[in-house]
Amino acid sequence: MLRKILTFLSFLAVISVSAVHADQKKIGFIYIGPPGDHGWTYMHDQGRIYMENALGDSISTTYIENVPENADAVRAIRKLAASGHDLIFTTSFNYMDQTLEVAKEFPDVKFEHATGFKRTDNVSTYSARFYEGRTIIGHIAGKMTKTNTIGYIVSFPIPEVIRGINAFYLAASKVNPDVKIKIIWNYSWYDPGKEADAANTLINQGADIIVQHTDSYAPCQAAEKAGVLAFGQASNQEAFCPNSHMTSIEDIWGPYYAAKAQAVVDGTWSSEDTWQGFKDGMVEMSPYNTKLLPLDLILEAKSMETAIENGTLHSFEGPIYNQAGELVVKEGEVADDGMLASMMFYVQGIEGEVPQ
Amino acid sequence: MSIELIIGILNIVLISTTPLVFAGIGELVTEKSGVLNLGLEGLMLVGAVTGFITLVLTGNYFYSLFLSILSGVILSGIFAFLVLNLMTNQIATGLALTIFGIGLSAMLGKKFGGTPIDGLNPYYFIVISFLLVFFVAYFLSKTKTGLIVRAVGENHNSAYALGYNVIKTRYLTIIFGGVMSSLAGYYISICYAPMWQEGMTAGRGWIALALVVFATWKPWRLLVGAYIFGGVAIMQMNLQAIGVKLPGQFFNMMPYLATIIVLVFISSNKLRLKLSAPSSLNIPFEKNQ
Numbered sequence: 001m002l003r004k005i006l007t008f009l010s011f012l013a014v015i016s017v018s019a020v021h022a023d024q025k026k027i028g029f030i031y032i033g034p035p036g037d038h039g040w041t042y043m044h045d046q047g048r049i050y051m052e053n054a055l056g057d058s059i060s061t062t063y064i065e066n067v068p069e070n071a072d073a074v075r076a077i078r079k080l081a082a083s084g085h086d087l088i089f090t091t092s093f094n095y096m097d098q099t100l101e102v103a104k105e106f107p108d109v110k111f112e113h114a115t116g117f118k119r120t121d122n123v124s125t126y127s128a129r130f131y132e133g134r135t136i137i138g139h140i141a142g143k144m145t146k147t148n149t150i151g152y153i154v155s156f157p158i159p160e161v162i163r164g165i166n167a168f169y170l171a172a173s174k175v176n177p178d179v180k181i182k183i184i185w186n187y188s189w190y191d192p193g194k195e196a197d198a199a200n201t202l203i204n205q206g207a208d209i210i211v212q213h214t215d216s217y218a219p220c221q222a223a224e225k226a227g228v229l230a231f232g233q234a235s236n237q238e239a240f241c242p243n244s245h246m247t248s249i250e251d252i253w254g255p256y257y258a259a260k261a262q263a264v265v266d267g268t269w270s271s272e273d274t275w276q277g278f279k280d281g282m283v284e285m286s287p288y289n290t291k292l293l294p295l296d297l298i299l300e301a302k303s304m305e306t307a308i309e310n311g312t313l314h315s316f317e318g319p320i321y322n323q324a325g326e327l328v329v330k331e332g333e334v335a336d337d338g339m340l341a342s343m344m345f346y347v348q349g350i351e352g353e354v355p356q
Numbered sequence: 357m358s359i360e361l362i363i364g365i366l367n368i369v370l371i372s373t374t375p376l377v378f379a380g381i382g383e384l385v386t387e388k389s390g391v392l393n394l395g396l397e398g399l400m401l402v403g404a405v406t407g408f409i410t411l412v413l414t415g416n417y418f419y420s421l422f423l424s425i426l427s428g429v430i431l432s433g434i435f436a437f438l439v440l441n442l443m444t445n446q447i448a449t450g451l452a453l454t455i456f457g458i459g460l461s462a463m464l465g466k467k468f469g470g471t472p473i474d475g476l477n478p479y480y481f482i483v484i485s486f487l488l489v490f491f492v493a494y495f496l497s498k499t500k501t502g503l504i505v506r507a508v509g510e511n512h513n514s515a516y517a518l519g520y521n522v523i524k525t526r527y528l529t530i531i532f533g534g535v536m537s538s539l540a541g542y543y544i545s546i547c548y549a550p551m552w553q554e555g556m557t558a559g560r561g562w563i564a565l566a567l568v569v570f571a572t573w574k575p576w577r578l579l580v581g582a583y584i585f586g587g588v589a590i591m592q593m594n595l596q597a598i599g600v601k602l603p604g605q606f607f608n609m610m611p612y613l614a615t616i617i618v619l620v621f622i623s624s625n626k627l628r629l630k631l632s633a634p635s636s637l638n639i640p641f642e643k644n645q
Contacts (some may be wrong), residue, residue, distance in 0.1 A: 023403060033554075034553070034554035034555060036462075036470070036553060037469075037553055037554070038467070038553070066555065151597070175480065175514070179507055182598075183596065184597055185596060185604045186604070187604045187605050187608050190555075191559075192544075192549035192551060192556045192558070193372060193375075193557075194372075197368055197371075197372045197589070197590060197593060200364075200367075200371075200588065201368055201593040203363070204365060204367075205594070205598070206362035216553055217470075218551065221550065221551065229417045239470070240471055240472050240551070249622045352601065
């Protein structure tokens, strides 16, 4: 009820700011959280600002924040489409069907859906290979843990999140076969209190490193308070936990947003699937914390980044088995993008089951 | 399970349940006097952001607590004026207060999101929350003023005929509820997760509202109910971390589900009397009846 009213109010806000010059291309964004979350939505908003600065007066942008991933999203997206937007970015996985539904009604409007896999003539998909960053932090975690227990806080059981867990575990168990990960599913992207509870629960159960795939910096802060180590998510979170933050996986959307906006301005936009990682700069690691990490480990991490960039290292190198012990990636091969995009199983060694 | 593990779990339960106790006990008193304030979420957010901003600007915990409480007094005072003097619809006004609070807190906190602060020790607040429940239980059942509050909530016309000041009583209970909500918000942004982020209360105001119904308007049951809600949430996290497969979505909706079940029970009239739902709840009071 409340969310509906909020969504409605944000529509009004959008309408009021939408008075622009006719020759400008209007570009809209749908955000899952507030731009001030210092995580996922914050980085998309940074991308939007980058795009505005890069393209100047040829575009104008609007965004609707805190849009829930349900039928309300349809109305939010439709509102942007109906108010003359030329390009609309929907920045969360579960906006997928809603984006397609609205795209069908507005064939002349271009849509860009983040982290999804369904495309049509006017719907592109794009995502970053965050899992490459998870390979790096998995490697670091495997070497840095003393209790061999790593706490991992996650949001929803979707391929992107499960892929991250797997990439992390594969890298960690490679350097430390005794490593165990304890996973807590929060079923929300953004609830600082709950994320802090989850971090404290994991620390209480013996985890000495906290990894998160949720959007606030509460887990990192909880780790700092308890004196254990942590990795940040989406943006550099060092300021909030200087004594426990080893590095963060950063999402860099700006150049991609600018390129797609330019394509709309030039009239060359076409539907495509973009999935970029370290190589194209869509994923970056925050500066490694030299106070916490030994120098040789930092150098290892950096050389892994380079190896992933030039293709000599892949996060999912065979042989990889699933929990049932079946070979899913053969020796000498790497997981293809199709498998990665629909990954809904844990690799061998992870305890517990993927929630349905 | 080792002793340390159990103590650790209890510790986390205490820390995470306290905001529900604060907001819940305040709303309980407000509702006991016959006013339904749906604005808890908004009050909590404004309390959280004013406390946070003051702490960042002055570095003084006392000032930040004071201003946070003041924000609760002002906002709930406005709410009281609207529903008591102008006799606006309580539900609509409460919702408006929530929406206003969400927007206002986001606007005020825009520049402060992501400023690191030193959090305050939560244990003071945990102790205060228990004392408050004790105080409210005693106040409502053993003091004359407490009985007047209940009389006003049961039948405001009779209470008025007996010479009690219905409007004044409700002003005070609404403001008490508002202050408790701001305290809950202050606790969240200063102790529980020391930060400011938009919408950081993440629905706890609504859970506190559900809690009052779940507790059938009894202070001690509210405390027990809060710890059931909080305890179940933390236990399911512990079980997950041990590797037990659980439907996490189910636990997210549990507080609301439990409340709906209680509501179904209350809806039969005889029980309702026993369960002490205030009869004048959400009914506007007109002096010249």
